[in-house]
Amino acid sequence: MKIPVALALAAALAGCSVDMGGFSFVSNERGTRTSSATARVSTQEAMLTPEGECSADVSLDPATRPLPKEIAVGITECELVRLKAKRPTDVLIGDNGKGQREVQVLYSEPANREIYMFTDNRLSRIVKPGQPEQQG
Numbered sequence: 713m714k715i716p717v718a719l720a721l722a723a724a725l726a727g728c729s730v731d732m733g734g735f736s737f738v739s740n741e742r743g744t745r746t747s748s749a750t751a752r753v754s755t756q757e758a759m760l761t762p763e764g765e766c767s768a769d770v771s772l773d774p775a776t777r778p779l780p781k782e783i784a785v786g787i788t789e790c791e792l793v794r795l796k797a798k799r800p801t802d803v804l805i806g807d808n809g810k811g812q813r814e815v816q817v818l819y820s821e822p823a824n825r826e827i828y829m830f831t832d833n834r835l836s837r838i839v840k841p842g843q844p845e846q847q848g
Contacts (some may be wrong), residue, residue: 758790759833760815764799766790783828785846787835789815792828 758766766789780787783795793800801820808814808831815830829837838846 757788757833760789760793760803760817762803762805764793764803766793783838785835788833789817789830792817792835
């Protein structure tokens with residue numbers, strides 16, 4: 713009887729996310745000021761928002777893995793942003809008509825432009841002008 717209850721609970725929690733926020737008042741010799749913080753936690757892998765931010769600060773997904781050493785086909789959207797160590801220039805989010813999420817992430821610098829294409833949160837193509845296209 714305990715196993716069906718545990719399975720039902722696990723199914724109910726699948727895909728859950730929690731947003732927490734708060735503020736505090738801090739006093740010092742210069743007066744009182746307000747500070748705030750927000751944390752996002754998810755049981756799914758984090759994905760990029762249209763603003764180029766990850767949808768969760770912490771992922772509790774059991775498939776969570778360490779950050780890859782390099783940008784390569786198969787990494788997630790948020791792993792790309794962490795490896796690049798800066799917010800993308802632009803993020804386009806849509807679907808491919810098969811119910812799969814498709815994301816194009818653009819990094820534009822004065823001498824270089826890179827486009828990273830994701831299908832269902834996995835890097836599938838890298839396009840850099842002047843270089844052969846990398847596909848998975």
